[in-house]
Amino acid sequence: MSTTPPGGTDDTGRTGGHGDEAPRLGSRPRNFPPPPLVTPDAAAATVDLDTSQVAAVKAQAGRKGRIFAWSLWDWGSASFNAVVTTFVFTVYLTSDSFGEEAAVSASLGWALAAAGLLIAILAPVVGQRSDSAGRRKFWLGFNTYVVVAITALLFFVAPDPNFLWLGLVLLAVGNIVFEFAGVNYNAMLAQVSTPTSIGKVSGLGWGMGYIGGIVLLLIVYFGFISPEVGLFGVTGEDGMDVRVAMLVSAAWFGIFALPVLFAVPEYHAPQAVARPHVGFFASYGVLAKSIAELWRDSRQTLYFLLASAVFRDGLAGVFTFGGVLAAGTFGFSPGEVIIFAIAANVVAGIATITIGLLDDKVGPKPVIVASLIGLVIAGSAVFFLHEGGATIFWIFGLMLCLFVGPAQSASRSFLARIIPEGREGEVFGLYATTGRAVSFLAPTAFALFVTLGGAQFWGILGIVLVLLIGLGLLIPVHAKQGRLSSRA
Numbered sequence: 001m002s003t004t005p006p007g008g009t010d011d012t013g014r015t016g017g018h019g020d021e022a023p024r025l026g027s028r029p030r031n032f033p034p035p036p037l038v039t040p041d042a043a044a045a046t047v048d049l050d051t052s053q054v055a056a057v058k059a060q061a062g063r064k065g066r067i068f069a070w071s072l073w074d075w076g077s078a079s080f081n082a083v084v085t086t087f088v089f090t091v092y093l094t095s096d097s098f099g100e101e102a103a104v105s106a107s108l109g110w111a112l113a114a115a116g117l118l119i120a121i122l123a124p125v126v127g128q129r130s131d132s133a134g135r136r137k138f139w140l141g142f143n144t145y146v147v148v149a150i151t152a153l154l155f156f157v158a159p160d161p162n163f164l165w166l167g168l169v170l171l172a173v174g175n176i177v178f179e180f181a182g183v184n185y186n187a188m189l190a191q192v193s194t195p196t197s198i199g200k201v202s203g204l205g206w207g208m209g210y211i212g213g214i215v216l217l218l219i220v221y222f223g224f225i226s227p228e229v230g231l232f233g234v235t236g237e238d239g240m241d242v243r244v245a246m247l248v249s250a251a252w253f254g255i256f257a258l259p260v261l262f263a264v265p266e267y268h269a270p271q272a273v274a275r276p277h278v279g280f281f282a283s284y285g286v287l288a289k290s291i292a293e294l295w296r297d298s299r300q301t302l303y304f305l306l307a308s309a310v311f312r313d314g315l316a317g318v319f320t321f322g323g324v325l326a327a328g329t330f331g332f333s334p335g336e337v338i339i340f341a342i343a344a345n346v347v348a349g350i351a352t353i354t355i356g357l358l359d360d361k362v363g364p365k366p367v368i369v370a371s372l373i374g375l376v377i378a379g380s381a382v383f384f385l386h387e388g389g390a391t392i393f394w395i396f397g398l399m400l401c402l403f404v405g406p407a408q409s410a411s412r413s414f415l416a417r418i419i420p421e422g423r424e425g426e427v428f429g430l431y432a433t434t435g436r437a438v439s440f441l442a443p444t445a446f447a448l449f450v451t452l453g454g455a456q457f458w459g460i461l462g463i464v465l466v467l468l469i470g471l472g473l474l475i476p477v478h479a480k481q482g483r484l485s486s487r488a
Contacts, residue, residue, distance in 0.1 A: 063192065063194075065263060066191070066192045066263050066264050067192045067193070067201055067204065068259075069259035069260045069262070069263030069264060070185075070188060070189075070192045070201075070205065070260050070263070070264055071201075071204050071205045071208040072208065072256045072257075072259045072260060073140075073144075073185055073205075073256065073257050073259075073260045074185075074205040074206065074208045074209035074212065075208040075209060075211065075212030075256050076212060076252060076253040076254075076255065076256025076257045077178070077209055077212075077253060077257075078209050078210070078212035078213035078216055078252075078345075079151065079212075079216055079249035079250070079252040079253040080147055080151060080174065080178055080249070080253060081209065081213065081319065082212075082213035082216065082217060082341060082345065083213075083216060083217065083220060083245065083246075083249045084151055084154065084171070084174065084246070084249060085171070085174075085175070085319070085320055086319045086320060086322060086323050086341065087217065087322075087323040087337055087338055087340075087341035088217075088220060088225075088242060088245055088323075088334075088337075088338065089154060089167075089171070089242065089246065090108060090171070090320065090323060090324055091323045091324060091326075091327050091334060091337050092159070092239065092242045092334070093108065093157070093164070093167045093168070093171070094108055094324050094327075094328065095159070095327070097159035097160065097161075097239070098159065098160070098161050098163070098164045098167070099161050099164060101328050101456065102450055102451075102454075102455070102456060104164065105321075105324055105328070105446075105447070105450060105456060105459070106447040106450060106451060107164065107168060108168065108171075108324070108443075109443035109444065109446050109447035109450075110443070110447060111168040111169070111171065111172045112171070112172060112175060112320065112439075112443045113439065113440040113443040113444055113447075114172060115171075115172035115173070115175040115176050115439075116175075116313075116439025116440055116443070117439075117440065118176050119175070119176050119179045119180075119432060119439065120434075120435075120439065122176075122180070123179060123180065123183055123430075123432035125284060135266070136184045136187055136188065136266065137184070137188075137260075137261060137264065137265075137266045138266070139180070139181075139184050140181055140184040140185055140188070140260070140261070141257070141261050143177050143178070143180045143181035143184070144181045144253070144254075144257045145254065145257070146177045147174055147177050147178045147181060147253065148250045148253050148254045148257075149250070150170055150173060150174040150177065151174065151246055151249050151250040151253065152246065152247055152250035153170055154167065154170055154171075154243070154246040155243045155244070155246050155247050156243075157170070157239075157243070158238060158239060158243075159238065159239040179432055182432065183428050183431075183432050185260075186412060186416070186428040186431070187428045188260070188264055189201065189202060189205075189412065189413075189416045190416055191264060191265075192264060193416075195417065196360060197360065198360070198413050198416050198417060199356050199357070199358075199359025199360040199364065199409075199410070199413040200356045200357055200359070200360055201356075202356060202359070202409045202410075202412045202413040202416065203352050203353050203354075203355065203356015203357070203359060203406075203409045203413075204353060204356060205409070206352040206353075206356075206405050206408055206409040206412075207348075207349045207350070207352040207353035207356070207405065207409075208349075209349075210345040210346075210348040210349030210352060210405060211345065211346075211349040212256070213341070213345040213349075214342050214345040214346055214349065216248075216249065216252055217338050217341050217342050217345065218342060219248065220245045220248065220249070220338065221335060221338040221339070221342070223248075224241040224242075224244055224245050224248075225241045225242070225245065225334055225335055225338060226335050230244075232244070242334075290427075290430070291430070300477055300478045301415075303473070303476070303477045304414065304415070304474070304477045305415075305430060305431060305434040306434060306473060307470055307473035307474040307477055308368075308411050308414075308415075308431070308434070308435070308470070308474070309434035309435045309438045309470075310438055310441065310466060310469050310470035310473055311368075311372055311407065311411075311466070311467055311469075311470025311471060311473075311474065312408070312411060312435045312470070313435060313438055313439050313441045313442045313466055313470075314375070314441075314442055314463055314464075314466035314467035314470055315375075315404050315407055315408055315467075316439070316442060317442030317443065317445075317446060317462075317463040317466060318375070318379070318400055318404055318463060319404065320442070320443070321442075321446055321459060321463065322344075322397065322400070323337050323341065324456070325382075325393075325456065325457065325459070325460065326340055326393055326397070328456045329386060329393075329455075329456050329457040330386070330389060330390050330392075330393040331389070331390060332390065332393075336390075340393075340394065340397065343394075343398060344397065344398060344401040345401075347398050347401045347402050348401040348402070348404060348405040349405070351401075351402050351403070351405055351406055352405030352406055352408075352409050355367055355405075355406040355409070355410075356406075356409055356413075359406075359409065359410050359413055364410035364411070364413050364414035364417075365410075365414065365474070365477070367406055367407070367410040368406075368407050368410045368411055368414070368474060369471065369474065369475065370403075371403040371404075371406045371407035371410070372403070372407060372467055372470065372471040372474070373471065374399065374402065374403040375400060375403045375404065375407070375464075375467050376464055376467050376468050376471065377399075378396045378397075378399035378400045378402075378403070379396075379400060379460055379463060379464040379467065380464055381395075381396040381399075382396045382397065382400070382460050383457065383458075383460040383461050383464065386457045386460075415427065415428070415431055441466045442462070442463055442466050444462075445459075445462030445463065445465055445466055446459035446462045446463060447459070447462075448462060449461050449462035450462075
């Protein structure tokens with residue numbers, strides 16, 4: 001006999017009538033249609049899936065979306081790294097339109113050295129304060145769009161010696177603010193990766209930067225610099241092709257920096273690792289305690305920060321002065337510099353993404369050491385064989401690019417593996433500071449060797465020397481290190 005109450009429903013969902021009376025044809029049960037399955041658990045239960053598995057898949061999908069959004073910032077930042085500081089604007093700024101080649105190149109080196117000094121003083125405090133205030137993403141956005149504005153202002157640097165210092169000042173300030181943005185961006189690496197994927201994710205970011213550089217350089221070259229009359233009727237008269245390219249670069253960075261600001265949540269340190277927010281100058285006291293802690297508990301990490309500071313400055317020098325050397329020493333035209341830059345970014349992007357997978361398997365230190373050895377060999381070949389002309393630069397310049405990206409990416413992942421939650425911004429601030437504390441090395445070595453040698457190509461030896469010193473400092477550093485404590 002049915003146990004369904006009259007007019008009710010039993011536990012199978014059937015509608016009861018009076019007694020055993022079946023429902024009439026065409027009548028609708030009260031629970032039809034069934035309520036929607038609004039949660040993953042409910043959906044999984046209908047097909048006997050483990051709900052924890054569903055949650056894990058959902059989390060993985062969300063992480064992949066955040067990784068891609070995060071990497072797009074690197075893609076957009078190519079506008080500053082590739083177009084402004086390496087292959088287009090600095091080549092334009094060191095042309096004979098602004099003065100004698102060697103003198104202008106030396107001025108560029110001194111301007112970047114001054115910017116590096118200010119970054120060294122401010123970067124760790126900037127990172128530390130974004131950690132404690134829980135405003136990491138806010139400051140990433142703020143600094144990014146200051147760089148966007150500065151890039152746009154480069155439009156006003158006309159090809160005249162009277163505008164040289166305007167260009168140098170904007171370039172120096174842009175480097176400072178870009179580095180501040182990079183501190184917060186690097187700190188986000190732990191938010192979008194896991195301990196087993198951090199090398200791959202870091203490599204993806206660097207690789208996306210190189211590939212983004214390729215795309216933007218193609219737009220700049222074929223849209224403005226190569227044709228006699230480019231897009232929007234732009235010509236090379238009065239440097240307008242390069243100047244309009246700066247506006248395009250600003251828009252590029254502004255657009256591709258947006259996804260990370262929407263996809264990755266603002267960081268708020270858990271209560272267990274949170275530290276009080278102190279005043280600006282008091283932050284230097286906190287910084288001193290952090291450095292003392294590193295010296296006491298993780299001296300090898302401090303050694304790595306020092307070694308990486310030196311070789312990363314050499315890596316920066318390769319890109320900063322690469323385009324300048326291509327044009328001045330090897331006779332590349334502005335268009336040929338950009339073609340080389342496109343090829344260089346293809347090589348660097350593929351190498352960085354591929355070797356990022358190796359980073360997770362063998363560890364970051366072997367990747368860095370092998371890359372630095374390759375850089376020293378390739379850089380030395382560029383110097384000693386420079387009389388071979390453009391062919392030599394094509395061969396060994398591309399070899400340099402093969403090793404630069406993997407060294408940068410593995411250096412970032414090395415540090416990210418040992419930073420505890422809640423201290424990412426501070427430690428990556430130290431990473432920036434130690435780098436910028438010696439960031440005068442590559443520009444100064446370049447300018448000094450150019451001055452002593454009397455020719456631009458001598459600057460290559462200065463950069464190689466910095467890389468060699470960094471390699472020597474890195475070799476004694478232990479490859480495996482313990483995680484830092486969560487409190488300073």
